[in-house]
Amino acid sequence: SQQGEEDPQALSIQEGENATMNCSYKTSINNLQWYRQNSGRGLVHLILIRSNEREKHSGRLRVTLDTSKKSSSLLITASRAADTASYFCATDAAGTASKLTFGTGTRLQVTL
Amino acid sequence: DGGITQSPKYLFRKEGQNVTLSCEQNLNHDAMYWYRQDPGQGLRLIYYSQIVNDFQKGDIAEGYSVSREKKESFPLTVTSAQKNPTAFYLCASSGTAQETQYFGPGTRLLVL
Numbered sequence: 001s002q003q004g005e006e007d008p009q010a011l012s013i014q015e016g017e018n019a020t021m022n023c024s025y026k027t028s029i030n031n032l033q034w035y036r037q038n039s040g041r042g043l044v045h046l047i048l049i050r051s052n053e054r055e056k057h058s059g060r061l062r063v064t065l066d067t068s069k070k071s072s073s074l075l076i077t078a079s080r081a082a083d084t085a086s087y088f089c090a091t092d093a094a095g096t097a098s099k100l101t102f103g104t105g106t107r108l109q110v111t112l
Numbered sequence: 113d114g115g116i117t118q119s120p121k122y123l124f125r126k127e128g129q130n131v132t133l134s135c136e137q138n139l140n141h142d143a144m145y146w147y148r149q150d151p152g153q154g155l156r157l158i159y160y161s162q163i164v165n166d167f168q169k170g171d172i173a174e175g176y177s178v179s180r181e182k183k184e185s186f187p188l189t190v191t192s193a194q195k196n197p198t199a200f201y202l203c204a205s206s207g208t209a210q211e212t213q214y215f216g217p218g219t220r221l222l223v224l
Contacts, residue, residue, distance in 0.1 A: 004154075033212065042202055042215035043155075088154060090213075099170070100213060102147075102155040 004032075004089045004103030012109040019076040021106040023089030024069075030092045032065055033100070034074050037086045046074075046087075051094075079110045115139070118203050118216035125190065125197060126224050133188045133219045135203035142208060144186035148172060149200040149218075158201075161186055190221060198223050 007022045023032070031050045035043040049056045049065045049072065056063045062075040076083055086107045090100040116137040125131045135144065143162050147155040157170030161180040175194025180186055186205075190197045200220050204213040 035215075040200075040218070040220075042217045043204075043213075044215070045212045048212060099157065099160065100145075101157075104154040 004091055004101065006087070006089060006103045006106040008106060009104070010107045010109070012111065013079055015079060015081055015110055015112050017079055019079050019083070019108055019110070021074045021087050021108070023072045023074070023103055025072075025089075025091045025103075026070065027091075028094040029067070030094050032063075032072050033090045033092070034061075034063060034072075035088045035090060035102075037088065037105070039085075043088065076108075079108075081110050081112055084108060084110045116203060116205055116214055116216040118201075118219050120219060121217070123219055123221045124224050125221060128192045130189055130191050131221070133190070133201055133203075133221070135186045135188065135216060136184055137186075137205045137214075137216075138184060139205055139207075139214060140183070141205035141214070142183070143206045144180065145204040145206075145213065146170075146176070146178065146186070146188045147202045147204065149202060155202060158188065197221055 004023050004025045013019050033048045034046040037043045047058050047063050049063050060077045065072045086105045088105045089103045119134045145160040146158040149155050156172050158176050159178040161167035164183050167178050167180050177189045200218050202218045203216040206213045
């Protein structure tokens with residue numbers, strides 16, 4: 001079963017705007033990761049945030065984690081057309097060593 | 113040039129046929145994974161292996177089999193028992209449990 005659920009399922013914005021995607025999960029986690037997938041390709045790791053961290057930055061990416069609400073958000077600032085892709089959160093649930101459970105993804109479309 | 117490769121890119125299966133998808137990595141990673149992705153969906157774990165000569169079932173192992181005879185290789189066989197094999201198959205590897213996973217480019221399996 002899916003551990004993570006992303007919201008919204010699809011998001012369309014214009015270049016230069018910010019994009020925010022949310023992920024909710026069900027059980028306690030060790031860490032939460034965000035991945036990106038271009039159409040028909042493999043996934044690329046973006047950022048990992050551990051359960052004892054609240055916020056993390058990487059370039060134009062900002063990830064927050066609220067373990068009390070079992071939720072995370074990914075913010076992409078100043079979006080570009082090249083950011084068009086699907087974005088997935090993946091959780092490493094506590095007690096399930098080496099297994100990641102992926103959400104259903106948010107499809108982001110950035111238009112010029 | 114380090115990475116993870118999958119072959120073939122496209123694979124066609126006839127009724128009642130077993131087919132094998134290749135996954136090779138030269139990242140010296142201990143753990144390897146197979147996922148299935150259906151259109152517009154997230155990834156579901158088929159099998160994973162944390163060490164050579166050992167592997168565990170994931171969430172949807174029925175109709176699939178794997179082997180892990182070498183650290184670099186983790187082939188997936190889609191057997192005739194898998195009645196709905198049409199999907200995009202992704203292989204991944206990671207250095208240790210609970211770390212970032214690196215993905216191959218995927219194999220798209222179609223049924224004739």
